Amino acid sequence: MRKFIFMAGTAVALALAGAAVAEPVDEKLVIDGEIEIVTKAKAPEGHPFDEVLSGWLFRTAETRALEADSFINPAMLTVEDGERVWNTVEGTEGKSCASCHGNAAESMKDIGAHYPKWDAATNRPVNIELQINKCREERMGAEAYAFDKGGQRPLTTYIKYQALGTPVSIDLSQGEMQKWWDTGKDLYYTRTGQLNLSCASCHEVNAGKYIRADHLSQGQVNGFPLYRLKNQGIVSLHNRFRGCIRDTRAEMPKAFSDELMALEVYVTWRGTGLSVETPAVRH
Amino acid sequence: MRFSVATIAAAAMLGLASQAAAETVAPGDVKFEDGTVTVSVSGAAGDPANGAEVFKSRKLGNCLACHTNSAMNNELFHGDVGPVLDGVADRWSAEELRAIVVNSKAVFGDETVMPGFYSLEVGKFVSEDLVGKTILSAQEVEDVVAYLGTLKE
Numbered sequence: 001m002r003k004f005i006f007m008a009g010t011a012v013a014l015a016l017a018g019a020a021v022a023e024p025v026d027e028k029l030v031i032d033g034e035i036e037i038v039t040k041a042k043a044p045e046g047h048p049f050d051e052v053l054s055g056w057l058f059r060t061a062e063t064r065a066l067e068a069d070s071f072i073n074p075a076m077l078t079v080e081d082g083e084r085v086w087n088t089v090e091g092t093e094g095k096s097c098a099s100c101h102g103n104a105a106e107s108m109k110d111i112g113a114h115y116p117k118w119d120a121a122t123n124r125p126v127n128i129e130l131q132i133n134k135c136r137e138e139r140m141g142a143e144a145y146a147f148d149k150g151g152q153r154p155l156t157t158y159i160k161y162q163a164l165g166t167p168v169s170i171d172l173s174q175g176e177m178q179k180w181w182d183t184g185k186d187l188y189y190t191r192t193g194q195l196n197l198s199c200a201s202c203h204e205v206n207a208g209k210y211i212r213a214d215h216l217s218q219g220q221v222n223g224f225p226l227y228r229l230k231n232q233g234i235v236s237l238h239n240r241f242r243g244c245i246r247d248t249r250a251e252m253p254k255a256f257s258d259e260l261m262a263l264e265v266y267v268t269w270r271g272t273g274l275s276v277e278t279p280a281v282r283h
Numbered sequence: 284m285r286f287s288v289a290t291i292a293a294a295a296m297l298g299l300a301s302q303a304a305a306e307t308v309a310p311g312d313v314k315f316e317d318g319t320v321t322v323s324v325s326g327a328a329g330d331p332a333n334g335a336e337v338f339k340s341r342k343l344g345n346c347l348a349c350h351t352n353s354a355m356n357n358e359l360f361h362g363d364v365g366p367v368l369d370g371v372a373d374r375w376s377a378e379e380l381r382a383i384v385v386n387s388k389a390v391f392g393d394e395t396v397m398p399g400f401y402s403l404e405v406g407k408f409v410s411e412d413l414v415g416k417t418i419l420s421a422q423e424v425e426d427v428v429a430y431l432g433t434l435k436e
Contacts, residue, residue: 195398206364
């Protein structure tokens with residue numbers, strides 16, 4: 001009966017041919033039948049939407065299934081890689097992450113749900129990638145990872161995974177976080193490139209619609225780093241930001257630049273209340 | 284006086300341009316009147332068959348990214364960001380369609396997400412290799428407009 005209703009709905013949508021918005025699915029995500037994921041949350045005050053929605057709701061049944069079962073989620077291999085790096089001694093101090101932080105399941109629990117954070121030392125926000133680099137340089141006597149290189153994606157994935165299921169919330173009262181949020185908001189609504197589109201052109205005005213084969217979501221960040229079927233590999237958040245900007249035919253800001261950090265602060269706020277889904281699976 | 288200087292300058296520019304293409308109108312010189320562009324921007328007629336290619340090519344018009352077009356049902360995946368283009372020539376004249384393709388913002392307002400295909404009013408931080416370039420050439424615009432003219436119900 002449910003199926004019949006769904007098909008009737010599809011027929012109506014097709015009859016309206018494009019005028020209709022394809023709704024995100026009305027389904028619950030429970031990973032391994034245990035971990036309940038918040039994929040819909042009431043939007044924080046001042047948000048353009050009433051409800052924030054996870055990108056998971058916009059993906060096909062096959063893709064959704066891959067994320068719901070950690071035995072078939074291809075990104076769980078990256079989590080295992082991350083655990084290995086966590087325990088590997090590197091640098092002149094002869095230490096691994098575990099030397100100081102012990103068991104990540106305890107020391108890193110839920111931490112990934114509350115980044116970016118303000119970093120007084122550098123006077124700017126840090127994300128998990130930058131915090132890892134800080135510990136490597138300042139505490140291990142090891143070199144900072146270059147963007148998307150070395151252990152950066154596996155470790156970030158591993159740390160975020162320790163917050164799986166925890167709702168995202170960031171503290172904008174720290175340092176100058178509010179200022180960075182403002183800058184991020186400006187960027188979100190700035191039209192870029194030869195195609196003259198802003199983030200909002202696709203992820204706000206047209207969320208729920210199709211752009212060619214892609215079902216446009218709200219462009220939430222709660223699943224990153226995530227597995228992209230198209231790349232057959234793990235994709236970092238700043239790589240995704242850069243890809244979306246490139247698609248407007250604009251120059252891409254560098255990873256971890258002021259622009260992309262401001263965008264990360266603002267877009268993370270836009271997903272307040274959604275669970276961390278790392279490692280999510282998307283197209 | 285001003286006027287005549289401008290005219291001379293324009294004439295000089297046209298003189299230079301004429302070596303390349305007969306009467307191509309530069310993107311900044313296209314005249315919009317009441318949501319229409321009456322003059323062919325390439326100075327030549329459009330070819331609807333090539334227009335269909337430009338329309339579907341992801342590298343050129345990529346119109347299917349945002350529009351459904353039943354006349355191209357053999358192409359996979361039509362978007363629905365913009366209206367269905369079936370019968371679009373019954374709704375708009377050729378001059379209006381030209382204005383929409385050249386710079387949709389001149390017709391629909393600044394808020395529209397449809398790119399201007401022959402306009403230099405673009406977003407910030409344009410890729411270096413595309414600075415000063417339009418998405419489509421003047422002739423490609425005319426070809427697409429000629430193709431849109433075939434979409435009648």
